[in-house]
Amino acid sequence: MQLFAEFKAEILDSQHPEITEENCVSEGLSAAGKLHHVEIYCSDLGKSAEFWGWFLSELGYKELQKWPSGISFILADTYLVLVQADKKHCDSPFHRCRPGLNHLAFHAASRRQVDEITEKLRARGAVILYDDRHPHAGGPDSYAVFFEDPERLKVELTCGS
Template sequence: MKPIIDHIQITVKDINVAEKFYDQFLQILGFNIKNKVKAFIEENDFHVIEYTHELLAFAITSPREAFKNDSINRRKPGALHHLAFKASSRSEVDNAYLKLREIGAEIVSRPQIHKEYSENYYALYFKDTENIKYEIVCTNKE
């Protein structure tokens, strides 16, 4: 077996607010918004919006009623710390940075070399509108 991720599903506080952000963000990563599907899964009591790509499906999900007022914190046990997407070049990281600024992402760290990880670790860090942290990284020399 190869460690390939088939899909990712993230629970967001407000699916309507999040959808507007993810419609734009996922296009930056190469998703075609026309492939977006919405559903209500009655037996699990949640709404889901799934964005599909030939390499990965990415979904956002509404919270359970009991958790809808909880704050998002990546340091809580069981929480997603951050999710990193691999870019093929530093210019892809730079272009993503410019587009992310345009759509209102909170930039945590502009594109730069992070020598604490390696000599060629070029990354930007940002948060979505709900405080979920992401990274776009290139480990090539250029």
């Protein structure tokens, strides 16, 4: 529970002073099982930080920490970390079809937000995946945009099932 105390002191007290460790546990809001954070190693931290900083700010994330080899962004109690990979590991590019992580999916507030961010992604020159089936590439009940980050990691912004 030490991590909760540190998180509360740094973030929650200023934004949500009503949230305490006790009422989180007593109201069934325990963090057990929820995603805590994602850490992405980047071949070009500057390029990735600019891209992810823009995208995450559109979803309400704020910059949490910044240091010479990394940066993190937070929304509520989940955060995303970007770290500059060691040069010796940058020769082998990421590919989502290899064993390991395929993509990250984020909830959109609405279909309108999916549409707005899709247009902003296009204006930024981002690669939109499955463009011929957009915005239903995830199926007829799905409303989403699938795109690549600078490392070619697939990212999904979805409003639907």
